[in-house]
Amino acid sequence: MPIDVNELRDYKGGDPGLWKKYMEQRFKDPSIVDQVLELDEQWRKQLFKVDEMRKDVNKLQKEVIAPKKKNKENCDEEVAQMKEMQKQIKEMDLEVPVIVEKRDKLLGRIGNMVDPEVPISKDEDADNLVVGIYPTPPELEANPNLLPCALGKLEYTLPESGPLTHDELLWRIGGYEPVRGQNVGGHRAYFLTNAGVLLNQAIINYGIAFLSERGYNVLQPPFLMNKEVMASIAQLEDFDEQLYKVSGKTDDPDGSSEKYLIATSEQPICAYHKGDWIEPKELPLRYAGISTCFRKEAGSSGRDIRGIFRVHQFEKIEQFCLTADDLEISQAEHKRMLQAAKEFYESLGIGYRVVCIVSGELNDAAIKKYDLEGWFPGQQTYRELVSCSNCTDYQARGVGVRCGHATQQEKGDKADRKSYCHMLNATLCATGRGICCLLETYQTLDGVVVPEVLRPYMGGKDFMPFVRGPPEVTKGEKNTKAKGEKNAAKPKN
DSSP, X not given: OOSOGGGTOGGGTOOHHHHHHHHHHTTSOTHHHHXXXXXXXXHHHHHHHHHHHHHHHHHHIIIIIHHHHHTTOOOHHHHHHHHHHHHHHHHHHHHHHHHHHHHHHHHTTSOOOOOTTSOOXXXXXXXXXXXXXXXXXXXXXXXXXXXXXXXXXXXXXXXXXOSSOXXXXXHHTTOEEHHHHHHHHOTTOOEEOTHHHHHHHHHHHHHHHHHHTTXXXXXXXXXXXXXXXXXXXXXXXXXXXXXXXXXXXSSOXXXXXXXXXXXXXXXXXXXXXXXXXXXXGGOOEEEXXXXXXXXXXXXXXXXXXXXXXXXXXXXXXXXXXXXXXXXXXXXXXXXXXXXXXXXXHHHTTOOEEEEEXXXXXXXXXXXXXXXXXEEETTTTEEEEEEEEEEOXXXXXXXXXXXXXXXXXXXXXXXXXXXXXXXXXXXXXXXXXXXXXXXXXXXXXXXXXXXXXGGGGGGTTXXXXXXXXXXXXXXXXXXXHHHHHHHHHHXXXX
């Protein structure tokens, strides 16, 4: 149950109007709040009716039936009446969980609160809030108050560009085989080879060392999750757009236990403490998740079809932290996780900008999300490398991760509410995207320089030379190019 229903109950100190506002800021239907409250009222009335009828049954039993039986009087009519009332109570009792299920299903569609820093908009290109740029451009050096600034209004000198994009560079250093991968695994499949494998493993091992030095516990989670556990964490649309369902008759012959491949280690680590009650002195807990990730990329048809930037299978190093049930504490942890990501990419020599994502692009759990977008010199643009979110207690409620003691509030019966941990997640590096950015950043005329911090993890290798020419143009690309040239040759009216 993602949010506490008491947050909507005005008689318990809740503020339904505030949650309607959050829904409007997310560009979602605010009437869901009213629908939840209507079902909640039905639930309370039903419980009241059942309770009153039980009282009537007890009264009938004690004040009428019992005395008549004691006096040897006939009470068949009253007994029949009592049995009919008990039958009605049983029927009404059966309606209670049905109402609760409907209410809670709607409650699950209400997103988390929205942090005041978040720009209220659906337009990322215009309104994402730029809060940091590395290296510092001349405009920001001249005017340190330039940031934060809406992306659509910000003008500054971009970093240097490069001649080749990552897909050609990875091919030329002999780092991957896309066609052979597609022959085996279909669209967006690939084999990493030689330099590509070394780079991939180097980033993983450097990422582990980087986070270990900062006090993170390293976890390699299961890549499969039971459906009921995944459903307590993932949004419903994720099942269709992201998640691969796994079926097998060996360990589940009747199909009663569905499993899903993870899209990120955030998902299983969310459930690592499922049902636990964590003592305040144990917090914060910081985990470095190392896993292969699997994503359908259902909404990305036609995008990034070359190279390994957007694929169905990749490795990722993830930051995942749990804090006390205190917004100020989790906000500070959010900044600390973002700082760790910034230091990681600075150590790799990658330029970036950090943006606070608009409200319309937040997932239901996040109250605020920062993206760190790396500079890709070959593409001459910024691309997302890191997503860093504060989900407060939204996910912890789903998996029942409690902490501390009941929290005292100032008004109403919302005092003594259950206290749940705050959960935060941040990519450190999706290795495929990291490789892409590194190749474009460190390209030369003869090959690619290995960043200094990665050399100890690549057997001392400091340079990856080109071992073959550019990849062949595919039939589809030839057709697209020919079509473009044909359209360009048409006379303009």
